[in-house]
Amino acid sequence: MTEQALREEMVTLARSMFERGYATGGAGNLSLKLPDGNFLTTPTGSSFGRLVAERLSVVDIDGNHLSGDRPSKEIAFHLAIYRNSPDCNAIVHLHSTYLTALSCLEGLDSDNAIKPFTPYYVMRVGQLPVIPYLRPGDPQIATELANRAADYRAFLLANHGPVITGTDLRDAVDNAEELEETAKLALMLDGKAIRYLTDAEVSDLEGRGK
Ligand SMILES: O=C(O)[C@@H](O)C(=O)COP(=O)(O)O
Numbered sequence: 149m150t151e152q153a154l155r156e157e158m159v160t161l162a163r164s165m166f167e168r169g170y171a172t173g174g175a176g177n178l179s180l181k182l183p184d185g186n187f188l189t190t191p192t193g194s195s196f197g198r199l200v201a202e203r204l205s206v207v208d209i210d211g212n213h214l215s216g217d218r219p220s221k222e223i224a225f226h227l228a229i230y231r232n233s234p235d236c237n238a239i240v241h242l243h244s245t246y247l248t249a250l251s252c253l254e255g256l257d258s259d260n261a262i263k264p265f266t267p268y269y270v271m272r273v274g275q276l277p278v279i280p281y282l283r284p285g286d287p288q289i290a291t292e293l294a295n296r297a298a299d300y301r302a303f304l305l306a307n308h309g310p311v312i313t314g315t316d317l318r319d320a321v322d323n324a325e326e327l328e329e330t331a332k333l334a335l336m337l338d339g340k341a342i343r344y345l346t347d348a349e350v351s352d353l354e355g356r357g358k
């Protein structure tokens with residue numbers, strides 16, 4: 149895809165998420181890898197419902213601002229993931245309701261906040277490690293994500309929200325939507341006797357693709 153097509157796709161997918169309630173106000177940020185090796189990201193403070201293709205920010209792999217409006221304050225953690233996860237070409241960070249609610253619970257398994265109970269969660273996301281609470285924009289978030297990026301496709305920032313990767317922006321958005329629905333189900337099922345997938349059932353799903 150050309151840079152112009154990627155810009156238009158970011159605007160379209162962001163607006164779609166906004167209109168369906170996955171993003172509200174100025175929360176969240178998106179990024180994707182451009183054909184020239186630089187990165188396109190949402191400007192800081194921007195609403196997913198009102199992005200403008202020409203005003204999206206471009207940064208290089210070191211975080212230098214090359215063009216467009218001032219980039220997201222979380223661009224450092226996006227770049228940390230790209231540096232450590234060669235298959236990742238796009239990233240979605242949301243404050244979506246159910247994943248953010250989950251991120252506020254005590255006692256989450258730091259290696260996997262959602263124990264698998266549906267196949268599609270395993271196929272699209274796999275595991276959801278929890279990054280300890282850090283204030284938004286803290287450079288330490290990048291360090292924490294860099295340490296885990298090679299092994300996981302999504303992360304839960306404690307008391308904040310999810311970070312989801314994809315092979316392109318559409319894939320990352322689809323993964324984000326699946327993860328949000330899974331968190332909704334997990335919270336609906338809280339306190340009920342869940343039949344979790346067995347280790348054998350999870351292994352059978354892993355590596356089969358989507
Ligand atoms: O929670 C925050 O403040 C950020 O993580 C966020 O979601 C929005 O920041 P910007 O991308 O700088 O608007």
Ligand SMILES: [Zn+2]
Nearest residue numbers: 176243284309
């Ligand atoms: Zn945030």
